[in-house]
Amino acid sequence: MNALTVLNPQDQFKAPTPxxxxxxxxxxxxxDWFTKPVLLALLSAVxxxxxxxxxxxxxxxxxxxxxNAAEVGYMFVRDQVARPFLxxxxxRWMGLLLSLFFLVFAWNIMGVIPFAQFPxxxxxxFPAVLAISIxxxxxxxxxxxxxxxxxxxxxxxxxxxxxxxxxxxxPIEFLSNLIIAPFTHAVRLFANMFxxxxxxxxxxxxxxxxxxxxxxxxxxxxxxxxxxxTIIFTAFEMFIQFLQAFLFAMLASMYIGGSLHAEH
Amino acid sequence: MxxxxxxxxxxxxxxxxxxxxxxxxxxxxAFAVVFFVVGRMLVPRIQKTLAERTDAIEGGIKxxxxxxxxxxxxxxxxxxxxxxxxxxxxxxREEAREQAAQIKAELRxxxxxxxRRLIEAAHAQIExxxxxxFTQLRAEIGRLSxxxxxxxxxxxLEDEARxxxxxxxxxxxxxxxxxxxxx
Numbered sequence: 001m002n003a004l005t006v007l008n009p010q011d012q013f014k015a016p017t018p019x020x021x022x023x024x025x026x027x028x029x030x031x032d033w034f035t036k037p038v039l040l041a042l043l044s045a046v047x048x049x050x051x052x053x054x055x056x057x058x059x060x061x062x063x064x065x066x067x068n069a070a071e072v073g074y075m076f077v078r079d080q081v082a083r084p085f086l087x088x089x090x091x092r093w094m095g096l097l098l099s100l101f102f103l104v105f106a107w108n109i110m111g112v113i114p115f116a117q118f119p120x121x122x123x124x125x126f127p128a129v130l131a132i133s134i135x136x137x138x139x140x141x142x143x144x145x146x147x148x149x150x151x152x153x154x155x156x157x158x159x160x161x162x163x164x165x166x167x168x169x170x171p172i173e174f175l176s177n178l179i180i181a182p183f184t185h186a187v188r189l190f191a192n193m194f195x196x197x198x199x200x201x202x203x204x205x206x207x208x209x210x211x212x213x214x215x216x217x218x219x220x221x222x223x224x225x226x227x228x229x230t231i232i233f234t235a236f237e238m239f240i241q242f243l244q245a246f247l248f249a250m251l252a253s254m255y256i257g258g259s260l261h262a263e264h
Numbered sequence: 265m266x267x268x269x270x271x272x273x274x275x276x277x278x279x280x281x282x283x284x285x286x287x288x289x290x291x292x293x294a295f296a297v298v299f300f301v302v303g304r305m306l307v308p309r310i311q312k313t314l315a316e317r318t319d320a321i322e323g324g325i326k327x328x329x330x331x332x333x334x335x336x337x338x339x340x341x342x343x344x345x346x347x348x349x350x351x352x353x354x355x356x357r358e359e360a361r362e363q364a365a366q367i368k369a370e371l372r373x374x375x376x377x378x379x380r381r382l383i384e385a386a387h388a389q390i391e392x393x394x395x396x397x398f399t400q401l402r403a404e405i406g407r408l409s410x411x412x413x414x415x416x417x418x419x420x421l422e423d424e425a426r427x428x429x430x431x432x433x434x435x436x437x438x439x440x441x442x443x444x445x446x447x
Contacts, residue, residue: 022280033286041287045294049301056306059313061320074310091311095303103298125283129291187281194280 013209016201022122022194041120044106052102077101081249085257093256100130101249104189108241111197112234119241122193124186127248131186134252139178142259154262185251192244196237203230405438406431 024036055070063071077098082090107126111119121127142151155177156170203226210216210223410427 018280033290038287038290041290041294045298048298052302052306056310056313059310061313061317071310071314074307094311095307096299098307099295099299099303102302103295122280123284123287124281125285125287126291128283129288130295133292133295190280 011214013206013214016198016205018194018198021197021201024118036118037120037123037126040110040116040118041107041126043116044110044120045103048099048102048106052098073102074098077249081246081253085250085253086260087257089257089260093253096256097249097253100134100252101245104130104248105242105245108189108193108245109238111193111200111241112238119193119197121189121244122197124190127186127189130248131182131189134185134255135182138255138259140259141256145260146262150262151259181255185248185255189244189248192240196233196240199233200230200237203227203233402435406435409434 026032026034027036027039028034051066052070055067059067074094078090078094081101082094082097086093104121104127107120109119110116111122139151142155145151146154152174156173157166158169158173161169206226207223207230208226210219210226215223410431413430
């Protein structure tokens with residue numbers, strides 16, 4: 001990094017580095033833990049709670065106002081996330097899946113909210129705790145519903161395959177289910193948010209640098225491209241933020257469903 | 265590559281794949297609070313409401329179906345009653361017609377009987393009158409013919425017995441000839 005800064009004179013455009021973008025100082029000097037992602041993570045939790053409290057605190061049979069909006073969200077999670085994997089158990093797990101989806105979605109959407117503009121899930125700690133919680137729940141439910149031996153047997157030795165296949169299949173299944181799955185669960189969300197934030201920051205800095213900080217006839221068109229790309233990628237990023245929240249909740253639902261009932 | 269990455273991490277003090285401890289704590293805390301309030305308190309409420317709504321809608325549909333079935337039963341009942349009433353009316357009309365025909369026939373029968381009776385009475389009367397007239401005529405004719413005969417013969421037919429015989433014979437002849445003439 002030092003080498004790069006040496007090469008770059010002051011009047012040359014410098015792309016934002018991950019360090020600048022993601023290693024944020026404490027908001028209050030001295031209180032090390034209280035950084036922007038921490039603030040936004042807590043704010044998102046408050047917003048999600050506030051939204052659902054306003055909607056479902058005293059729900060009406062004929063919905064009005066915010067209850068309508070929240071019910072659309074509830075129906076979405078129930079019909080697209082819970083029911084395909086949990087079937088008739090869906091209602092029991094709706095509390096978890098609804099909280100999971102909306103908290104992750106709020107964390108993600110902070111990336112495009114003006115002034116917040118930081119996707120909380122781009123710090124791996126946040127997806128990681130959720131993925132670990134789901135992982136613990138998955139293993140616990142699997143052992144409880146299929147028995148300690150049955151769980152691993154169902155996972156590693158799905159019936160109906162030629163015997164030699166198991167030599168290859170069993171270690172792969174073990175690895176993918178118990179080691180890779182929680183890791184990818186967390187990293188998929190983290191990496192998407194991380195990359196998305198990098199892209200947005202890059203294009204908006206291009207626009208800001210070439211149109212405001214260092215306006216030149218040659219640089220201006222590049223700045224315009226930067227602004228246009230920022231707008232396009234903001235829309236795209238909103239879609240990705242929604243999609244990743246959906247995927248995160250859907251995978252959680254899938255893991256829970258797989259532990260409740262042996263897949264084969 | 266590895267050295268570059270470690271160098272980067274050590275220099276910047278932030279490998280994005282290494283989670284901050286305080287963020288782990290905040291993350292799990294935020295999720296726990298959201299799960300407790302939204303997942304544990306609010307979701308059961310909306311689930312209850314949704315179940316109630318389903319019940320209400322199903323109840324409404326059921327009630328509507330019941331009302332419809334009732335209306336149909338009522339309509340069927342009215343239709344049956346109407347058909348019955350029509351049948352009754354038709355039957356009554358038929359009966360009335362039959363009765364009328366019967367009464368007419370009876371009356372005609374009576375009238376005919378009356379007429380016959382009258383004609384018979386008239387016939388009897390006529391017969392009696394004729395008989396009476398015939399008897400009267402017979403005596404008259406007898407008297408007249410004896411008178412006439414006496415006047416023509418010039419001799420009185422004093423002898424009563426003889427006169428009667430003569431008259432009777434004459435009358436018998438007359439009768440037989442008149443009977444032939446009547447026929």
